[in-house]
Amino acid sequence: xxxxxxxKIGQLLILGFDGTExxxxxxxxxTRVQPAGVILFAxxxxxxxxxxKLLKDCQACVSTTLFTCVDLEGGLVDRFRxxxxxxxxxxxxxxxxxxxLFRKHGRVIGDSCRxxxxxxxxxxxxxxAFAASRGVMRSRAVSADPKRVVKYAHxxxxxxxxxxxxxxxxxxxxxxxxxxxxxHELPSxxxxxxxxxKEDLYxxxxxxxxxxxVLVGHANYPDVTRxxxxxxLSKKWIAGMLRGNVAYxxxxxxxxxxxxxxxxxxxIEQATVEFIRAGGDLALLCHLEEGIVxxxxxxxxxxxxxxxxxxxxxxxAARVLTFKRRSPEVNRRTPVPTLARxxxxxxxxxxxxxxxxxxxxKRQVQA
Numbered sequence: 001x002x003x004x005x006x007x008k009i010g011q012l013l014i015l016g017f018d019g020t021e022x023x024x025x026x027x028x029x030x031t032r033v034q035p036a037g038v039i040l041f042a043x044x045x046x047x048x049x050x051x052x053k054l055l056k057d058c059q060a061c062v063s064t065t066l067f068t069c070v071d072l073e074g075g076l077v078d079r080f081r082x083x084x085x086x087x088x089x090x091x092x093x094x095x096x097x098x099x100x101l102f103r104k105h106g107r108v109i110g111d112s113c114r115x116x117x118x119x120x121x122x123x124x125x126x127x128x129a130f131a132a133s134r135g136v137m138r139s140r141a142v143s144a145d146p147k148r149v150v151k152y153a154h155x156x157x158x159x160x161x162x163x164x165x166x167x168x169x170x171x172x173x174x175x176x177x178x179x180x181x182x183x184h185e186l187p188s189x190x191x192x193x194x195x196x197x198k199e200d201l202y203x204x205x206x207x208x209x210x211x212x213x214v215l216v217g218h219a220n221y222p223d224v225t226r227x228x229x230x231x232x233l234s235k236k237w238i239a240g241m242l243r244g245n246v247a248y249x250x251x252x253x254x255x256x257x258x259x260x261x262x263x264x265x266x267x268i269e270q271a272t273v274e275f276i277r278a279g280g281d282l283a284l285l286c287h288l289e290e291g292i293v294x295x296x297x298x299x300x301x302x303x304x305x306x307x308x309x310x311x312x313x314x315x316x317a318a319r320v321l322t323f324k325r326r327s328p329e330v331n332r333r334t335p336v337p338t339l340a341r342x343x344x345x346x347x348x349x350x351x352x353x354x355x356x357x358x359x360x361x362k363r364q365v366q367a
Contacts, residue, residue: 005314006034006300007034008317009299009300009317010033010034010035010036010296011034011316011317011320011321012036012276012281012283012299012313012317012320013033013035013036013272013282013295013296014035014036014037014039014067014069014282014283014285015033015035015038015039015285015292016038016039016040016256016284016285017289018043020043020044020045020054021054022054025289027057027061029289029292029293030058031061031062032296033292033296034062034063035066036064036282036320037066037067037069037282038055038068039071040054040069040079040118041070041071041079041286042079042081042082045079045080045082045083047083048083048084048115048337048341049336049337051083051116051117052116053336055068055116055117064321064324065324067120067282067324067330068117068118068119068120069118069119069120069121069122070113070118070122071121072087072109072112072113072118072121073109073123073140074086074087074089074092074105075088075089075090075091075092075139075140076138080112080116083116083342084112084345084346085349085350085353087108087352088105088352088353088357090105090124090140090141090142090156091129091138091139092139092356092360093105093152093356094143094148094152095360096360097363098359099151101352101355101356101359102159103155103158104355105155105159105352106156106160106161106162107159107162108159108352109160109163109165110160110161110162111345111348112345113160113165114163114164114334115337115345116334116337117334118165119164119165119329119330119332120165120168120329120330121160121165121167122168122170123160123170124152124153124157124167124169124170125137125141125142126149126150126170126174126203126204127140127171127174127176128144128145128146128149128176128199128200129142129144130177132176132177132178132179133175133176133177133178133179136175136180137175146199146202146206147202147206150202150206150207153203153207154207157210164329164332166212166213167211167213168211168212168214168215168253169203169204169207169211169213169214170215170217170255171215171216172214172215172217172237173204173221173231173237173241173242174189174217175189175217176200177189178217178219180261181261182217182255182259182261182262183259183260183261184259184261185264186218186219186220186260186261186262186265187220187261188219188220188221188228189219189221190223191221193221196223197245201241201246204248205246208246208247208250211250212250212327213250213282214248214251214252214253215253215254215255215284216231216238216242216253216254217230217231217255217261218230218231218259218262218265219261224241225237228265229265230262232254232257232262232271232275232280233265233275233278235278237278238275238279239278242279250323251282251319251320251323252279252280252281253280253281253283253284254280254282254283254284255284256284256285256287257272257286257291258285258288268291268294268295269291269294269295269297272295272298272299273295273299273309276309276312277309277312279312280316281316281319281320282316282320283295299313
């Protein structure tokens, strides 16, 4: 296989790893795979300057500009809590009913990301807050009304963008009716396609031009696929529904392919191939080097074996590289965080949390 095609395959992967500083093993992995991006978790983040240096060291291993990614929603999903302080949850901010605070939520989270060196935040969640998923999603989902979800997500995204951060709607096609946690299990959502289109898919339809990325979840929808395939591996969902019916033209990302939900359906290397074959652009492999290497090598083998798959690889790699080239957020450099900058962002977070708390109290008193 040509080096050019191997480079394209690297552009289909976003990688996670252990450790809070660059190690020989991680350096070797990044140099070999040349991924599109990296994703850090709380296990990687112990200080602002340390995080910035780790991301810079990752970039030094890779010749193209990296997506530097994090999951930062506020509330339950907050990777910076121990470094900058807690951010309010989406549900708490939404409960204020103030669009200005929805936007400010995106802005303070975006400023937090930028301060540490991140250019992509896998947020907002646009799953609907139905009763079935309440025990799993909790304060991550804001409303059962898709139009209200769009109102929050639109403002949150605008706040992220103002801070210079790329946002991502998740978890397509919707986990609102899923009563199992996709980190561990493969939920089956027995909902008619017509109802999914009207409810769960509404945010993606309404925001198809403003979502830079869409992340596909690991739930099964038997009325659409007629089998047990998770949406993340389904051509009907990704190429058919998201690219076709919804007419979405941005980047399509998988949820972490190490999650139990997808591994119930396929081993990680096969899941990675099937996600790309189904029409996905960026496969998230968030932790184990062994699975990352197996997935990378299997993608190479499949592209060598199958010309149609090789064309699919080239199509997605071109989309990723074009996005990077055109994105001011991705190409913006972030200076090393000073103590004053970290303190400012921490103060903004605290003040915003207080604003949300006081607004909630005020609404309770008025009720």
